[in-house]
Amino acid sequence: MIFKTVLVIALCILALAILANLYRIIKGPSSADRVQALDSIGINLIASTAVFSVLLHTHAFFDLILLIGILSFIGTVAFARFIERGVVIERKR
């Protein structure tokens, strides 16, 4: 019982962290700020997925953790290249 309460409290803290990142996404002066906050939201989502899988006592979400991690990293790198050079994939060098 105490265990589940602690897990729910951890989920609430993670939700607060995501809300704070959302504030930075809305307000952020440059687009690099926004991308950084989006990356941080992806990391927080990984943590909350892990907490959910403990709370529901299932192994089914472990694939999801890996998938969110990969997608978040690829999205961040693509956005960074877009900010830096204006294109994501360069055809000719």
Added chain:
Amino acid sequence: MNVSGEIIGAVLILIGAIFSLFSAIGIVRLPDVYTRSHAASKSSTLGVLCALVGTLLYFLISDGFFSIRLILGIFFVFLTAPVAAHVITRAAYRDKVPLAEQSVQDELKDYYMENEIARVEDKVEIVNYQTK
């Protein structure tokens, strides 16, 4: 046996969540991109690592279930989160996002300006060569 797994898992997950909250506070309160990158990469990575290790130990102790996928996830997050933060910060510097007003020095500035001047001179040489 069962209870010890719950205790370890709960403590690690709570520590991870609190570190994520600290990172979010840093993201809201710090002045510019480069200082915010510290909060976004270091403490956030530590928080998610604590939460994932807590999940792994909980399932290992209470069920005897050792998840290779979770180990892969921990490894991947530990590898890629600092790389992503570095890439974003470099893109911000090349995009000429200004530093905060109270920042003291910018050591990359001279080096970056030299590179920029060299690049411009290269372009000028190429144009001269083509027009000849």
